[in-house]
Amino acid sequence: MNLLGITVKEIIRGEEPQVREDVPLKEAFSVMREKGRGYVLLTRDGRPAGILTERDLVRLINSGVDLRKPAYLYGNKELITCRADRSLWHALYLMLENSIRRLAVVDYENKFLGVITVEDILKVLEDDVFDRDLKVRDIICKRKFTYVNRNTSIKECLRIMDEKNIGALPILENMIPVGIITESDILKNFDDMDLSDSVEKYMSKPVITVEEDKKVYEALKIMEKQKIRRLVVVDNTGKVTGLIAVTDVLRAIGGDFKDFIQKLKHVKDILDIFPEVVLELVDRSFQEQIVIWQNKKAKEILGNLLDKDIKEIFPEIQWIQFYTQLIKEGKIERYKFYVNSSVYEVSASYLPVENKLYTNGKINLLIRDITKEEEQLKSTLRIIENYRRIINSTEDLMIIYEASTGRIKLFNMATLKTLAYTEEELKKMTIFDIIQDDHSIIRNNIERIVREDVVIRGERHYKRAYGDVITVEVVATKVELESTPHILVVARDIRERKKMEEELQESYRRLRLLYDFTLALNVCTSEGEAYNLLAKTLVEKLGVDSLTVYMINPSLNRISGIIHYGQDMQECMETDIDQCKVVLSTQPLVYTPDGLIDCPFSKVPREFSYMCIPVVSSGRIIAVLSMFSKSKDYFGGIVKELIESLVNTFSPFISNLRLIEITRELSIRDPLTNVYNRRFLMEVFEKELERSRREKRQLSVVIFDLDDFKKLNDTHGHIIGDTALKHVTTLVSNSIRAMDLLGRYGGEEFMIILPSTTKEDAVKISERIRKALKTNPLDIGDNRIFISASFGVATFPEDGESVEELLKKADERLYKAKREGKSKVVYR
Structure with a gap:
């Protein structure tokens, strides 16, 4: 396992819980609970500005803090960040120096990407880092643990957890675990928790336990499988003897976190077999950077450099420029040093420290002698200069790059004009800096061109200096420069054609x-x-x-x-x-x-x-x-x-x-009253009856006739008669349901179809209509005309199985109502 070879980015968990720093504490802890990570990042303008943890929630509730207050007042502002491209070694160094369990991971612009924890790093360690003979009892026997019973109030539990700075309390009866209250349980219930309640209401159960005879390595695997940070330890009788947490396992690896780092010293053994020179410096001041470690290749090429100032190797002026840039940026890649007739390519990283009693920071250098490459490049440049005059005469882009590295060796003016890079920029680039397509496909094509001498045609996407991407049509073939295979690409800008397409x-x-x-x-x-x-x-x-x-x-x-x-x-x-x-x-x-x-x-x-x-x-x-x-x-x-x-x-x-x-x-409406006409009513009646028969539901029909309507016409005239009919249909429409159908059956006679309606309900509806007519006379000028109606009710299936039978029954009962004095509902 090479911790220098693993970057922080590779173990980031993914989407992290984060909120703006000005949100209320309650909202921040709600997000923490929703994401289930045990912490939430406070951000300002997209950058980490602080952190809240489950332990902070315990502290705040115990202190009586109003959770409506803004989160930034109580979040830990001393948030340590780490760039995503840093190695895990770098991350561990930061954790050690700052005594923290988490690091916020950011990109080059300090935008938040995620969080890594000590537990995350433990997961990538090789198994042989752990002492497999170390048992759980060897850890817990060295310290006491605190516990409560099931009747202890949640308020008292919070006080104990806050004062003792612990994340969990076992709940025991006769030393047998019946539950456990953790910071996660407090987070789960914080917004509706009654502090006077007993802990039993909020505790987690059953309790995940580990026997004290188990090995620490096995305990860690249980925690990893159960996704928890601590285990209750029991003896062979099931009685609790202590607690074990992830941090305990970490200390158990070597007795202390710093000892844990020492167990990773074999990383430098790996660096000893690197073919490049590797140096580690301490930065004691601006004027002095001392070599404190070198790999075997460095000793072989440069001799013993330990305890020497780096300026004994590199020219002082060049080093100061390099050092100033390194301090500013934290990382430099492929910086060239010219020492006498030699050329060195140097990549470096700078690790500052907070405690500057001994050093300002550490500098790691990777040095490669590229003298021969530089000489070969100069020779190649002289050759390709002859080609430059030729290819500058075409409007198509022409690029020649080295097949093995992709480094661009030659390009024409059309390339500069189209891609908008400067000559200096293109000389430092490879073809892969420009091509935005799948690089594995491009490399495969290069290999085919070199081995099979084929010509590749197709469309590619080139990145311009402005950051935009253009589509080009390319033809790629092999050329030889100084017996070295190169690729000649002729590319045509097809943006206008694409636009037309x-x-x-x-x-x-x-x-x-x-x-x-x-x-x-x-x-x-x-x-x-x-x-x-x-x-x-x-x-x-x-x-x-x-x-x-x-x-x-x-x-x-x-x-x-x-x-x-x-x-x-x-x-x-x-x-x-x-x-x-x-x-x-x-x-x-x-x-x-x-x-x-x-x-x-x-x-x-x-x-x-x-x-x-x-x-x-x-x-x-x-x-x-x-x-x-x-x-x-x-x-x-x-x-x-x-x-x-x-x-x-x-x-x-x-x-x-x-x-x-x-x-x-x-075609289906009565032109005078705008209710349905008789033909439409009969069509609907047949369909509703069939549906009622199929669904075994009742169906009722009501036929009513206006009483003494001929007399009203003879007395007041047909215009008033027509107005009366409209008045009646309006009152009836307002008295029935939306599912019911009202229609004019003929003259002053009307029909109502009542789907899914019993006879009892049909009678109630008829009575409601009868009373509405009685209590709502028609006002014509100074005249008040009272209108009444007689009703006949029939219901399927008790009064008949067909439309004809039901209408006959309803009609008979209508005329029975007429005979019995009018303004009456007859249903049998």
Whole structure:
């Protein structure tokens, strides 16, 4: 195992719990609980600014701190961070020097990436690091442990855990474990915990235990498997003798955390076999950096350098420049030193320390003699200069790079112009710094070109100096420079061609969308279905955030209905449309935050864009579509044109559907009262009866006839008679359920179909209607006309099995009601 060879990034757990530092403590601990990590990072501008742990929660509750206070007041601000590209050795050094269990991992810009813990590092250690003969009793016998009984209050448990700085308390009865209360249990219940409750209410059970005769290595494996940080230790009788935690295991490896680091000293033994020079320096001051360790290769090439100033090896001026940059950046790669006739490539890392009594920090150097490479490069450059004049005459990009390393050796002016790098930048780059495609595929192609002498063609994606990526068409072949295989790439910028292809694809997508929309419209059978299709197309296919449809009655010039789709949007019109710009102009209106056109009635936030467009039928506006997008330039040329095309296609279809619906309504409605006519009632009655028979449910029918209606007509005239019929249907409609059907059976006779209704309920409904008629007379000027009706009720299946039988029964009972004095409900 090479801890220098493993980077911190490789053991980061993944997504870490984090909140802004200004959130309330309660919210911070809620996130900690949700993520189940035992801690939460406090961030400021995306960077770690502090940390809260389960132990902090115990301390704060015990101290009576109001958890509504901001988290940054109580979070640990001394948060130690570690760059993701650092080695685990570096991470362990930081943990040792700062006596901490966790490190926050950040990238080059100090953006938070994750957290690593001592436990994480333990997981990557080789098994032979552990002393397999060390037993659990050897650890716990050296110290006492604290426990409570099940009647102890949770408040007392918090006090003990806070004062003794411990993370768990076993709950024992006669030294037998019945539960355990841990920091995690406190976190789980903190927001509804009553401190006067006994610990039994919140403790975890059953308790995970380990026998004291077990080996420490086995205890660690149990904790790893159970995903816990501590175990209750018991003897062979099951009685508790102590607790063991991960930190105890760590100390057990060598008696102390520093001793644990010593067990990893074999890392330097590995460095001894490196083919490069490796040095370790201590930085005692700006003027003095002393070698404290060197590998065998360093001693072989440079002699004994121990206790010598590094400036004895490198020129002082060069070293000071290097050292200054190293202190500033913390890491340098491939820095060239020129010493007499030799050239050295040096990579270094700097590890500062807080306790500067002895040293400011440590410097690790990896030194490689590249003198021969530099000489060969110069020779190669002289050769390829002859090619430069040739390849600069083409507008295509031409790049020659070394097959084995990918290092760019030659390029033409078109490459500089297209990729926007400087000559100095390109000379330091490899082809893999530019190509953004899978490098394993590129390496495989290089190997094929070199071995099989094939020509590779295809598309690649090149990264420009500005950070953007362009698509190029390449032809790659093998060339020889000084008997060394190189790759010649001729690349053509095809951005314009790609742009045209994308525009064609977009045009095809729009046409396809319009085609599919038209096909779908052809099978719509109602206005509602058509509007739903239009809304789905605009919201789901085009990505409009919200759509509101204002249905307009062109005869009344008023809004007749409003439908919302997508995100909620406050309505800009309620009933009147006189001030609507779209209605007034009959033209679409598009608003963008940077534009000049706006509607004073719009409720869309000013930072969004919106579009309103009319739906026109036979030259009259029948609806206005109002939609918005959170993108400020969403309703640009292409989208606007597509929406207009969709609406223009939609308008004649909706006109036809409206005519069809109107015709259908006329065919099933009584023209005077607007209730269903007899033909439609009979169709529905047959269907409802069949369904009731199939589902074994009751069905009732009511026939009622207005009493003395002929007399009313003779006395007041047919116009008043017609008004009376409308008055009756209005009262009855308000007295029945939405599922019930009311229709005109003939003249002054009406029928009500009552699905899933017993006779008892049908009688109640009839009585309610009878009373409503009696108590709501028809007022005509100064005249008050009282209207009554007689009712006959029949119910399936007790009164008949067919429509004819039920209608006959209901009709007979209606006339029985007439004979018995009118204004009566007869049901048997």
